[in-house]
Amino acid sequence: MPLHVSRRATLLGTGAALAAPFIRTAQAQQTMEFVAGSLGGGWYTIAAGIAALVRDENPDIQLRVVPGGGVANSTRVNNNQSQMGFGIDAFTAAAVKGEDPYSAKHERLRSLGTGYSPTEHNFLRAADKPGDDMRQILTQRGLRLAAPQRSSTDETTLQRIMRFVGTSPDRIRSEGGRYLNGSYADIAAAYADGQVDYLYCALAKPAAILTEIGQGRRSSRLVGFPDDVRKHLIDAFAYNEGVLPAATYPQLQSADLRVTTMDSVIMVHDSVPEDVAYKVTRTLIRNKGARLTQIHASMASYDPASSWRYAGCPLHPGAAKAYREAGAMPAA
Incomplete structure (x- = not known):
């Protein structure tokens, strides 16, 4: 066999041998x-x-x-x-x-x-807006409320709570209010800018958007979940309940809050x-x-x-x- 052919075959064989491990890695x-x-x-x-x-x-x-x-x-x-x-x-x-x-x-x-x-469910209100009771807040006329996108467990849970207390997004809008959906960043910005006065979200503590709102210009307070609301979510949908310690968001709460939870x-x-x-x-x-x-x-x-x-x-x-x-x- 001519030398140049032998060398070419040898080089090809060496190249194939070197390439093989990379092929196996990519496939694996x-x-x-x-x-x-x-x-x-x-x-x-x-x-x-x-x-x-x-x-x-x-x-x-x-x-x-x-x-x-x-x-x-x-x-x-x-x-x-x-x-x-x-x-x-x-x-x-x-x-x-x-x-x-x-x-x-x-x-x-x-x-x-x-x-x-x-994960804790959180219900936030502007400090200058009425209501320490979730039912009272959700059923008031002219409510301006933001919640995450429709594919989220947050928004589905909020809809379940609203049905339980006798309201809905359509009712909110028909009574001159606003019901806004968006990403967490979007609804936090809408709340901070005053486009809405209440915000609902389910986020593990410490939630960045709540910490940022607490450090922002708009004074705000977290609202606890009433006993009947928590019980309804547990009995009907297998949620859990827990306590949000007062120190979690010191700018937003002054006491422990009973809330709905999930994992x-x-x-x-x-x-x-x-x-x-x-x-x-x-x-x-x-x-x-x-x-x-x-x-x-x-x-x-x-x-x-x-x-x-x-x-x-x-x-x-x-x-x-x-x-x-x-x-x-x-x-x-």
């Missing part, structure tokens, strides 16, 4: 879309932090964070439009069962557990490979405590020993493997 990498909450909200911040943490410990897994909403996320993940997403415990359970506000069972949903970010679930589509779900969950378990709290203060509550017990959605087999390996979950 798993990229998933992680649908979170609105820009400016806690979920988006937490999802971005989780994505960076997972990437650091598992270079073969890339999570691309996109904005979403707590109601719509369940359907988005079930349809595999996003392979991973944040959900709310009561709403995720309703999606699995096909109950209100969902019209069909979401059978492709699996979970990586719950407890990632307990976050990480959902995945059932086609997510077991190894990928295992690695993501393992990363979260390994970093519980200080590292997760650095992402968002609400993540301090994450406890693997209870996280896997969430019964509203089947646990992904990969997550179960991670919890068992960590000793948080009993052996099968």
Whole structure:
């Protein structure tokens, strides 16, 4: 064989050998879309932090964070439009069962557990506007109120409260009021500018927009949730209740407030490979405590020993493997 042919074959063989590992790496990498909450909200911040943490410990897994909403996320993940997403415990359970506000069972949903970010519902009023009672505020004529987008659990919850007290967005508008929907950043800006006098949002403490409003020019106060409202949401829709400590937003409250609460679930589509779900969950378990709290203060509550017990959605087999390996979950 001529020397130049032999050298060419050798070079080609060497090039193929060098290229092969890169081909295998590209094929092995798993990229998933992680649908979170609105820009400016806690979920988006937490999802971005989780994505960076997972990437650091598992270079073969890339999570691309996109904005979403707590109601719509369940359907988005079930349809595999996003392979991973944040959900709310009561709403995720309703999606699995096909109950209100969902019209069909979401059978492709699996979970990586719950407890990632307990969330308080917050009702804020301008200090110069009337009302320390939620029912009185929501039923007053000329009410100017802002809430997050329609695909959010915040807005769905507010609509449920309004039905319970005998009002609605249409009634508010018909009586000369204003009912505004938008991103967290949009509604916070509308409130700060005086376009609305009341604001409703469900965000894990400390919520950036509430902290900023408390430090702003418009004096404001948080309003507690009445006993009957909290009980209705618990009995009818499986929400929870809790206390917002007085020190949470010192410029917005002077005492502890009883509020409606809910908790976050990480959902995945059932086609997510077991190894990928295992690695993501393992990363979260390994970093519980200080590292997760650095992402968002609400993540301090994450406890693997209870996280896997969430019964509203089947646990992904990969997550179960991670919890068992960590000793948080009993052996099968």
